Amino acid sequence: MAKHNIYTTSFAKVYPMYVAKAEKKGRTKEEVDEIIRWLTGHTQEELEAELEKETDFETFFAQAPHLNPLRSLIKGVVCGIRVENVEEPIMKEIRYLDKLVDELAKGKAMEKILRK
Template identity: 80%
Template structure:
């Protein structure tokens, strides 16, 4: 029996404020964080807020996403020392895609580039 990675069972609502804080520390806005998450997952703003309020765990948050953006496969680079494009476990890869997009936001990248426009 394999045990799930701790982040899978962690509430998305616990991680979300960290994303917002990371962005705001670099003069970016919560709205941009939300836009990135909506782009990646297909959630509406109302659905996103409902999951935060419900404290949905990360695995469920991603599993119930209306439509994961096909352009997310264009996300490349390193998060926590690991290349996101080489992560084999699908849920972990989706989490790292989100981390990478938030990193790009915090590094001042233009939204059009972050959203692979």
């Protein structure tokens, strides 16, 4: 079976869309970055390096320093998909990120987004 196109898409190509979605609702790029760092274990410098290298989504998540174990607490629907039911590991990580950015844009408190 062929891989989904998102796997080979540069994370740097989609990142501005995450930021725009958040900013449109009064949130910040810094909050988007905090979510990504929480999810992947990247430092800000590592995140910026990945964006500069235009790393694809599959590599971005497969080589993440430390995927947060609390990410399994992320539940709900994003893009019509229930994230907890996604079976393919990389797609699940992508949907987790989509859901977190969605929660940010919907005005959820950062403590709740980061499952504190």
